[in-house]
Amino acid sequence: MSEFVIDWEREDRVGVAEALLCDGKSGGQIEAILDAAGARPLLLTRLAADKLAALPPACRSRLAYDLSSRTAFFGEVAAPSRLGPGIVCAGTSDLAVAREAARTLAFYGFDAPVLADVGVAGLWRLLERIERIREFSLVIAVAGMEGALFSVLGGLISAPLIALPTSNGYGVAAGGQAALTGALASCAPGVVTVNIDNGFGAACAALRILRCMVR
Amino acid sequence: MSEFVIDWEREDRVGVAEALLCDGKSGGQIEAILDAAGARPLLLTRLAADKLAALPPACRSRLAYDLSSRTAFFGEVAAPSRLGPGIVCAGTSDLAVAREAARTLAFYGFDAPVLADVGVAGLWRLLERIERIREFSLVIAVAGMEGALFSVLGGLISAPLIALPTSNGYGVAAGGQAALTGALASCAPGVVTVNIDNGFGAACAALRILRCMVR
Amino acid sequence: MSEFVIDWEREDRVGVAEALLCDGKSGGQIEAILDAAGARPLLLTRLAADKLAALPPACRSRLAYDLSSRTAFFGEVAAPSRLGPGIVCAGTSDLAVAREAARTLAFYGFDAPVLADVGVAGLWRLLERIERIREFSLVIAVAGMEGALFSVLGGLISAPLIALPTSNGYGVAAGGQAALTGALASCAPGVVTVNIDNGFGAACAALRILRCMVR
Amino acid sequence: MSEFVIDWEREDRVGVAEALLCDGKSGGQIEAILDAAGARPLLLTRLAADKLAALPPACRSRLAYDLSSRTAFFGEVAAPSRLGPGIVCAGTSDLAVAREAARTLAFYGFDAPVLADVGVAGLWRLLERIERIREFSLVIAVAGMEGALFSVLGGLISAPLIALPTSNGYGVAAGGQAALTGALASCAPGVVTVNIDNGFGAACAALRILRCMVR
Amino acid sequence: MSEFVIDWEREDRVGVAEALLCDGKSGGQIEAILDAAGARPLLLTRLAADKLAALPPACRSRLAYDLSSRTAFFGEVAAPSRLGPGIVCAGTSDLAVAREAARTLAFYGFDAPVLADVGVAGLWRLLERIERIREFSLVIAVAGMEGALFSVLGGLISAPLIALPTSNGYGVAAGGQAALTGALASCAPGVVTVNIDNGFGAACAALRILRCMVR
Amino acid sequence: MSEFVIDWEREDRVGVAEALLCDGKSGGQIEAILDAAGARPLLLTRLAADKLAALPPACRSRLAYDLSSRTAFFGEVAAPSRLGPGIVCAGTSDLAVAREAARTLAFYGFDAPVLADVGVAGLWRLLERIERIREFSLVIAVAGMEGALFSVLGGLISAPLIALPTSNGYGVAAGGQAALTGALASCAPGVVTVNIDNGFGAACAALRILRCMVR
């Protein structure tokens, strides 16, 4: 009996295919799963550069790797053809997580522009670009530290807003609990959140919404 | 200078009006805010029965109160005319929170049917109704305890899924942290969550999505 | 040996006198301390209305009680004669804590105007009054929930800013830990904070700063 | 006086012998304990590959090491001859912990088949194999993340069910607290749990039950 | 559509019927569920005395209530006829939880003797009765505070041992987290645990084991 | 079989008799235990005034109750005849816990003077009395809030110092965790601590030390 039981039907059922979370998996396990995938395209997340380097060349050659987001596309993936959510990002350190979301959306054909350095300590940076942000039918906000961006943005736009807290920060903000709490306790109505650093999850939530928009 | 600065423009800006969270406010403060509202309809949440009873009769007579959800409508509110999200509820103890969501949606004209007793310990109850649930373009799942419903449902439907964890439970589940963690750590892709017992917030998130569907 | 050793010299030493925190003290203990105070004025904090009512009339008649802040002045206290900090308050539920700070400042002769309902979910309310706020040489910001006000305000003014987190909120915000974390992890530079609901402490910190301004 | 006082009689008393938890012990301590063991077989757990490599060859040659579970058998251990529990495992990343349980059971003569990739996000994978799982008189369920598998499985089978939460996950799931909470707060009746990543402990609990079945 | 969807088939599927957890349910909801039950016997747990008193007499007359465990039997329940687990209880304050377990077992026909006051601070009390305890084929240990009983007992018997931590204690032990941690981190091999104060759950786990013993 | 198994030999074994912690016990249980005690003196702790009032008069008449410490002596207890530890107490709100310790010591024949209001915010109060404190061969320090008294005192005296953190405080200090942490993390060498509000435990620790001094 094969050890790996991939949920290949997941895309039909929930709109997104099973992705391969590489954290916690050995190189051998990753290779075996890619073998099982055959011709089916697959998204790999949290693939560290040294784990990638240790894969056999034949395997590696079929992966389109992006270092900053630590994601890889396995197999043929078409270029994004539709406009997806806007991704509004508080600080430079949050960009890696923002890009995991953007790459996941790209895998599914959506282009998601990233607007960087929109932290609320310099509010003008947000206000200056708010009209641009209001044009998106859906927004993912990415922030570490105290996550005040979620509340401010939530009070300024009417589109669905997905908070994506990151683990950037130190002291009480270390690990992302402060940003997550900022999202959950937000005084702005209707902000929803995903787990800390879960760029993949935020993108999947966006896909669920995007697909019911175009229905 | 008037002490209360209501954000009357919020509905134009973010799609939902400012609601009056009665918890932590005195009867006098509630009364003063209702006076300021004048002819504008207002949603009151977390209005305990004894706080309601202590309001002056003239004030009380303009409130349409619902005991189970502890919400009240102030002013004229039309009956719901459009179908909103389906609300899937794990246990009887979670119904009060589910109804806060349903009442908030009703205030904005959406009818949100509640499907009760869909806890995963009796999985057939969910599977038996899954086709019905799949008909909704948006689902709010309400659960306390460990919140396993969020993951199971998230793996069965492709519509946007908003987890609404409740504080029902004891021991490690007391206060709702277990259900919230279950939503955030869910292995199903694209589940989003709101704060514990935040039926109002889940409804507002649903309104953000519903409105961009009909645009 | 008398049981109560009041630190009467504290005002000379640190600029504020010892106050009488009534929480956790019996009516008899409060009475004994007031007897020991004699002609010296004393500030009482967290004095619940029913504890006040149980004090002997002779004792009660020397107390100027304020219900909303649960504070009392014992002895002769002059009316405020100097302008102190501005107190910027996010929500109606935070007013009781804001008033504990204002009353403490009044006890020491400073008038501290409270600007209410400046929550960031309706950002215009803050922006509309920002010039007024910038006129204060010192600001105390009061907020519960996620405390995003601290970061936004901290990025807009250059005066010293003391965050005063409150316990208002539910779910992850219950008890004030979320607002406190929001203050500590703030992305705005130079925000300082005091303990949750510590209106007295925020006022004392303000007094330390105000006194070195006028030196 | 010898420093190590091994509890050799533990197997007679509680049905399982004292195992050697290598984490936190130096190579010298491990060697000394193996010397003291003499001809008695011993199970070593959490033996990292580099700690093994640093042991003297004579010592190493008596160890049958399994890399994936980081366990070793010292001395002669017979092949498993009886059917033990079924081990149902949610994700590939949980396999290492599952195998620690399986190896412990093998050390005591029980064969424990591992059914991999039965996560509830693809419920069909569980439902498709539920009849197979129902044939076991005892089941160990292994899951990280939110641990929803424990509740779903607990509602589908009547055999004793031991939850074995793992530390796989990130954000709020990092370290395994989310999966543990999922097991403890489970809405399915009669689920019991052991500590996070405690494959050895889950196996010992299974041995206690298996032995009273065959009595 | 009836609001309550009771999982009547649960007993066939998992060996225990759905019980009615009265905490968090209104009197009206309890009454409606009992009406739906009709002639089927039902176990009610966490039924506070004043909630019982508020039920209509007709309803109350069909309930056999036990004050100390706050449980009630609805309908005809036969007297226990088989010997179940021994319940070993650390302190007098833990008896209420121990009795919830005993009553649940009685509902299913098992007699579970309670051995009280076996706290390890007076070890002789445990050692004096250890032979008696060893006669049980299954043991539930009930303890609050630090839960050291779980480890000591786990090292002395070979039967399956279910730890049932209680919320008795103060300071760091308040709420039961200390006792729960004591069970999970136990140095005795093969101790399993359930949620804090979950006498019902410990009994259900015992039922799962007892039933596979008699198969 | 009698339900209550009192550890009457505890005093011989560990130097202190089993005390009766009344919290969590019903009036009936307390009565039954006092009946079992017969002529043996017994210390009752955490006996609330209303629980005392509900005991039968015959039972109550044999109890010497102290309201401030919520302790009672059952049976004949001689007046203290030897000097025990000094009890140094930070604030008026900590006196109840200090008195639980003093009463426990009195039950065993030791007189323990309480020095009140020695909080470090008014350091002179401590320095003024430090010579008096240095005369004690053993000191119990009682403090809530941040517990800085433990460190300051620990750096000034060479006698054994037992920290007794209390639950007095609000915000992050609520429940006593801050004071406990202050004791455990103290920079003064050799400070030991007991559980929050555990006046009985601090006294028992003192008794262990006092007895080996007089041996």
Added chain:
Amino acid sequence: MSEFVIDWEREDRVGVAEALLCDGKSGGQIEAILDAAGARPLLLTRLAADKLAALPPACRSRLAYDLSSRTAFFGEVAAPSRLGPGIVCAGTSDLAVAREAARTLAFYGFDAPVLADVGVAGLWRLLERIERIREFSLVIAVAGMEGALFSVLGGLISAPLIALPTSNGYGVAAGGQAALTGALASCAPGVVTVNIDNGFGAACAALRILRCMVR
């Protein structure tokens, strides 16, 4: 569109310029931001020595690096010309954080003398220097472990006192939560605090106060 949107106007608005927190940023990102800065001086914080070493020589040559505080000045920075706060430091291990504060103040032209080894376990070290400390118009206190220094110092001086808790410590003090709690729960009136290890933030708070002193 350039990715980095630096808040160059921050100094005008809040009195301190945006600093470059190097933790969590790649060498490439740091280089790009320095390029964007051009001739503007910039403060870099948390710049690890190996990250510095990996920057291109041209970039490195424009940085004045200080190893102990892990800060660097980019561009021309004048020598401090005014007296700033006194920095009172509990232990040698806290010096690195103290120096981050001192370097930040130096970047803005203030000289901030560091008084080391003033831990309260040796109280004479503080008392001996208290007159010197009282000469400062503003004090930053730096401490790890339990942070008792904040309370003792807060009771001895009347100047504004900013607590700067550090992550030095082990066990319950590991990570700095104990010192932070000690600051927040302090019994001394008017102590304010910043996040753990936030030397930069403490300095910015000092700058806000210093600037309103000289106005």
Added chain:
Amino acid sequence: MSEFVIDWEREDRVGVAEALLCDGKSGGQIEAILDAAGARPLLLTRLAADKLAALPPACRSRLAYDLSSRTAFFGEVAAPSRLGPGIVCAGTSDLAVAREAARTLAFYGFDAPVLADVGVAGLWRLLERIERIREFSLVIAVAGMEGALFSVLGGLISAPLIALPTSNGYGVAAGGQAALTGALASCAPGVVTVNIDNGFGAACAALRILRCMVR
């Protein structure tokens, strides 16, 4: 001004000299402090082997280093001449912490025998040696995991008992919080505790007690 202000008088004042905690100090700082010590003996704790190796040979040659406890004696230290406490140690992994305590006591002239492998899972190991343990006038108990040893031992001996929790363990026991909680919540009367892994602190507490015994 010299940066290091050693508290040389601490031994006169509190009975133990200031020790040099090497964790968090650079090699240069350690060297400078040793230089300042001159002829005075000094105890160094938590000195990692690689930090020792990096010290200059002249400095290293004056240090008597013990690898297992990571302690060093600087200067002339006489051999222990008096019997100190017995150190009872639960597991092999706890020995390093036990030895930090023993080395600290040796530095002050006390011999403290270590009794290893006395974990309560094999209770006979403790009972077999209980008479030996009862001969000590003072006992330090060292345990990780759940720390049940503290309660069992506390119920068997009347001597002062200092609990020394260690960070050994995994899952909920990782970091030592479980063992610490076990000590604080202990049902045995009069157990006191120190911080996690604080062998130095436990020894200092023992020294305080030992010295008042011999007075």
